[in-house]
Amino acid sequence: MPFENQSGLTMPRAPCNFRQRELTRAIKGARAAGIDVARIEIEKDGKIVILPAQLAATPETGGNEWDEVPGG
16 A cells, blocks of 8 residues: 655555564563563564564573673
């Protein structure tokens, strides 16, 4: 279905490159992996990017070996 842009020209809508179920599946997968979702970006090509609320060390590993600076 066409729509009018700011200049009054009629333009066709671009096809939707993602589905609601794909977004739902991605969010459920992130939550199942223990990731708090802070933001979701959907690019024009349909790529779904999930940004976590915070990047924290996992209790199983006790953190990252690069978290401490040697000699500091």
